[in-house]
Amino acid sequence: DGSIRLVSDKERIKSVYQYKKNLFTFHLFDLIVNEFTLSYERIISNGKIGLQIPLSVGFSDANINGFDNIDNKYYSGLNLNFYPTGQGKVRYFLGPGAQVGTGNYDVHYYQSTTVKAETFFFRFFVNNGVIISPVPDMSLTVVGSIGVRYLENPDENHEELKTVGAFAFNLSYRF
Secondary structure: OOOOOOOOHHHHHHHHOOOOOEEEEEEHHHHOOOEEEEEEEEEEOOOOEEEEEEEEEEOOOOOOOOOOOEEEEEEEEEEEEEOOOOOOOEEEEEEEEEEEEEEEEEEEOOOOOEEEEEEEEEEEEEEEEEEEEEEOOEEEEEEEEEEEEEEEEOOOOEEEEEEEEEEEEEEEEEO
């Protein structure tokens, strides 16, 4: 119709990067280490902070347990993700994460006998990742983490603190 509309830079940025603030995530890589993990993340503070709550259930007593020597029965926790540049198609994030759970731990006896015993554990990680959002409703995430794990060591009746790492490849639905 010939009319002219002036758009400020703020309006243009909002329309291009209008990403939804809730993410429901399936952790694909955890299937390889015999776990089924889902998480929920809420993006707050203009897209710069995310609060994520994972819930994981182990489904096998096999000796495939990822980056740790515990076969997880279940765990949950809280991750605090900082997105320095906010939300967009490709973004970096980092932040602390904590997990609490139970699992089976290999107990070694002096006669070279190994049995599995149930133990409580606590993990603290520093997460670093990249989230890719090719479309506004879906995201792919790659996360590498390093941290420490505390557990009650059943074979020596003392606590154990150990350095651990983790890797995740996730698929998220944004709503």
